[in-house]
Amino acid sequence: MEPIRLAVNGRTDIGQVREENEDSIRCHSDPHHPFAYVVIADGMGGYSGGATASAIAADTLQSQLNALLNTTFLACPPHQQQLMLRAALVEAIGIANRKILDTKQTRPQFSQMGTTLVTVVIWQDFLIVAHIGDSRAYLWNKYGLQRLTRDHSVVQEMIDLGQLTPEQAQSSQVRNHITRALGVAEQVEATVNSWTLTESALLFLCSDGLTEYLDDPVIERVLATYRPALECVYHFIEDANQCGGRDNISAGIIEFCSRSDAAAEFSGDPITLKPKHKEDITVRKMQR
DSSP states (O other), X not given: OOOOEEEEEEEEXXXXXXXXXXEEEEEEEOSSSSEEEEEEEEEESSTTHHHHHHHHHHHHHHHHHHXXXXXXXXXXXXXXXXXXXXXXXXXXXXXXXXXXXXHHHHOXXXXXXXXXXXXXXXXXXXXXXXXXXXXXXXXXXXXEEEEOOOOOBHHHHHHHTTSSOHHHHHTOTTTTOXXXXXXXXXXXXXXXXXXXXXXXXXXXXXXXXXXXXXXXXXXXXXXXXXXXXXXXHHHHHHHHHXXXXXXXXXXXXXXXXXXXXXXXXXXXXXXXXXXXXXXXOEEOOOOO
């Protein structure tokens, strides 16, 4: 296997309107092994409720993923490691869901809280993406931009049915209505997909406070333009704020560097051959 280098950056910003940041972000790149992840959770549920739900989800995934690289895991063959990673991620999401539900039972003021979730995890050349709600993950490389998640939202269902175009969805009155979230039901339905990466790429994650303003072509332009690539997170947040910043804004990037002459593969269905095309840091506005 070719040497792999992973670099990570992520930021969350309160935006221009909200009084509280209900987004949470966790980023990690292991100093000794090719292992990295970004987790973004976008909370909902009124004053402090959304922030509590997103923090529970982000902290739970962080804790579970940080515990993964033990001696047993490292001694296993690659295929088994991939299965263990997927199982750990699914388990972590279930635990996070349970913790949010339990908190709602003991703190009635948070009875309406929940959170979206998107996470990208890379181990060696194995990429796994899990999401619930409308926070997104993308892959960008020399072939262009690929969206790796499909929103769990009312407008996405309408797009799938041909009732809305993506452009119309941007201004729809129900664009913020999601169909899945953590902390809402006993059984959580996360979408989990995995790929093998065999060329350099950027993995980009964001909350809907960013995609409310920046569409896929704009996201692709930013990722293709600015270097060092990890600094794109600052440009994304600045652009969303300049467009209005009505919601909290979170952005995270993993830079995966490997061979430059190969393509990513997923169960025989390539996503980048010829496409159709360290801590949670909150940046808050100064008091005026």
